[in-house]
Amino acid sequence: MTERTSVRTDGWESMYSRRLVITDVLALVWVVFGVQIAWFGFDSREVAGSPADLALGYTFVSVILVVAWLFVLALYDTRDPRYVGSGAGEYRRIVDSAIRLFAFVAIVAYAFKLDIARGYIFIAFPVGVLLLLLTRWMWRQWLNAQRRSGRFSAQVVLVGSTPSVEHIARELIRHPEEGYRVVGACVPSGEIGSTLGMTVVPILGRIPDAVTALRSIGADTVAVTSSDDLGAQAVRELSWELEGGREHLIVAPSLTEVNGPRIHTRPVAGLPLIHVEMPRYDGSALFLKRAFDIVGSAALIVALSPLLIVLAIVVKMTSAGPVLYRQERIGLNGVPFDMLKFRSMRVNADAELSALLAAQGKGDTPLFKLDNDPRITPIGHFLRKHSLDEFPQLFNVFFGTMSLVGPRPQREGEVALYDAAASRRLLLKPGMSGLWQVGGRSSLGWEDAIRLDLYYVENWSITGDLVILWRTVRAVLAPGSDAH
Known part of the structure; x- marks a missing residue:
């Protein structure tokens, strides 16, 4: 029985690797030759070099580039079963291999004085990387579905x-x-x-x-x-x-709950010691996060301004009361701030919360959520389901009280129920989105919400923020049954 199981495991790994090779070849051929045709048309231009007898057709250069790219993808283990299917290692290797190939091509062109069209190179490489990442992501979705059904594991x-x-x-x-x-x-x-x-x-x-x-x-x-x-x-x-x-x-x-980049294995005296880097909440990384928040929020405010105006008009016309709702939340290091939202409840809804929580037996539990909340306006259900009510928080991000990505912003009463571990959520600014937004939203219980937030606080990075934002866009456009 062991032999049959092992053959099955080896078979899926080989099969999956072969499929990756096929899609890698198709993607690179499509990109490299597509850029060649788009840049030069169907004529037979040549790459001239300093030696008088050197003249290479761009078709030959494209073939060499595709073969070299496939070689470095194999050299950097981008199809190794240890990296494919989960984590960022597979994607990181694809990007690293492309950067090194680009550097090698630049060195060869400089050394031999090859006059290669810059546009041809500068378009082919980034487009090729993006298409490779897209195909690998698509294969990963398929593999994840197979694994959830118990196969290929x-x-x-x-x-x-x-x-x-x-x-x-x-x-x-x-x-x-x-x-x-x-x-x-x-x-x-x-x-x-x-x-x-x-x-x-x-x-x-x-x-x-x-x-x-x-x-x-x-x-x-x-x-x-x-x-x-x-x-x-x-x-x-x-x-x-x-x-x-x-x-x-x-x-x-x-x-x-420790992310891979924080872990380094080092053999010492025959002992495989695991070094775990402690998270830092100051310095250049935090400055970069703030710069990312300012640029990102400003760009989104400008791009979404027509939608913001339309939503403001809809809120004003469908229920009595102000357009914006301000609610005190607890931010960085426990400092309170006013969080902005489009109003999705009737006026004075906060005054009704305690009585409604008590009626549902939730007065002493964290995450103050009501089942079938009667205070929500008709348009409020739609706004909440698609997270449209949270768009004014872009101004919170721009002015520095929130971040684009971070822990869930919570009320003072919820923070009062924190233990020592949960209090670490306050080491970073609360976010418009976060792992809680893409990992379950309203269906999350207290323990799961804290676990996701602590994981983010302990392992945050700009790359991770970009991934969460991408997943947030998908969650907003196609909200599931856990969004309400």
């Missing part, structure tokens, strides 16, 4: 102490698109026939039974979590029992 047996195994199992089950499907666990109790905590993961035996359990169910990966019963020598012996190339070993430390 490593079949994992977790080994370690019961609390650590339960924790890792919950995280992997929460994210099936990452490519790890938990099929069993080996814990100190070894109660065969029972399940792991609140999950449906079966317990297959005690810790020493890991390899036997792995092969009994046809799994291909052992993931070791922390355990007092599994020391360094035991992990080494476990690795010796696994069949190289077909069965795999993963060591999963109890370090979660």
Whole structure:
């Protein structure tokens, strides 16, 4: 059974890699030759060099460029199963390989004094990168869908102490698109026939039974979590029992909610030490974030000004009261500020909140949300579903009380319920959007909302902000059932 499972796993990886090669070839041929035709037409222009006998047709140059680009994509492991399907590593390698190829072409052109049309090069490279990223993103959506249905994933047996195994199992089950499907666990109790905590993961035996359990169910990966019963020598012996190339070993430390760029592995005296960089909330990175907020909010205010005017008129005409609604929220370092929104509720709605919360039994819970809130105006439902009521917050961003991306802005009463961990949300400015906006919106419970916000605070970056903004645009244009 182990052999059949391994063949299936290797097969999908090879199949997926071949499909990536095909789409990479098609994308590069389309871009490079398309730019050549757009720039020169169908004539036979040549690239002249300093040697008298050097004359290369642009068709030949395009062929060489496509072949070289495919070579560097392979050289930088852009189709390696370790990077494809999840994380930013695949995309980062595509961009890095293109930059290095561009630099190499520039050096060769300079060294041999080749007169290559600048427009041909300066258009082909960025368009080629964008198309490669688009095709890889499309394949990733397909792969994620396959993984959510249980296919194309490593079949994992977790080994370690019961609390650590339960924790890792919950995280992997929460994210099936990452490519790890938990099929069993080996814990100190070894109660065969029972399940792991609140999950449906079966317990297959005690810790020493890991390899036997792995092969009994046809799994291909052992993931070791922390355990007092599994020391360094035991992990080494476990690795010796696994069949190289077909069965795999993963060591999963109890370090979660930390993004990849903050983690660096360094071998020291035979020990694979994991260095975790502490998040910084000052310096050049924070300055760059503020500059991004100013430029981004200003551009959006100008671009969306006609829509803002229309929405203001609609709000004014459909219900009595002011167009804008100001509400005090808690911002950076606990400092309160007035957050702007298009009014989506009737006047004096805040005065009704306490009584309505008490009626629904939610007076002492965080995230003050009401079911079927009767205070919302008819147009307010539409504004909220598509997040149009939040557009005036662009002015909050421009003037510095909010950020384009950040933790969810919350009220003083909600902040009063914070524990020490939740208080770390106040280390960054609240955002118009964030992981909470693209990860569930109104359907999120308190624990999930805090988890997403803390993950953002601990791992924020400009690249991550761009990804969240892109996902926000999709969420606004096509809101799901969790938006209300």
